Amino acid sequence: xxxxxxxxxxxxxxxxxxxxxxxxxxxxxxxxxxxxxxxxxxxxxxxxxxxxxxxxxxxxxxxxxxxxxxxxxx
Numbered sequence: 001x002x003x004x005x006x007x008x009x010x011x012x013x014x015x016x017x018x019x020x021x022x023x024x025x026x027x028x029x030x031x032x033x034x035x036x037x038x039x040x041x042x043x044x045x046x047x048x049x050x051x052x053x054x055x056x057x058x059x060x061x062x063x064x065x066x067x068x069x070x071x072x073x074x
Contacts, residue, residue, distance in 0.1 A: 035052055
């Protein structure tokens with residue numbers, strides 16, 4: 001999980017310590033570029049492709065994490 005948090009911190013251009021499961025995405029430049037970057041990040045670290053539309057509906061980092069098992073099942 002730390003690798004995901006570190007990658008998201010880079011996408012959000014913030015300190016890794018500020019990213020955890022409760023981090024609200026809207027507070028950290030959660031836009032189309034961040035969504036595409038997150039898809040690439042998860043693909044790189046987990047080998048799973050997340051659905052962009054589902055990712056756009058995420059509110060917190062925990063919501064992103066919850067999508068990863070769904071991607072594995074698809």
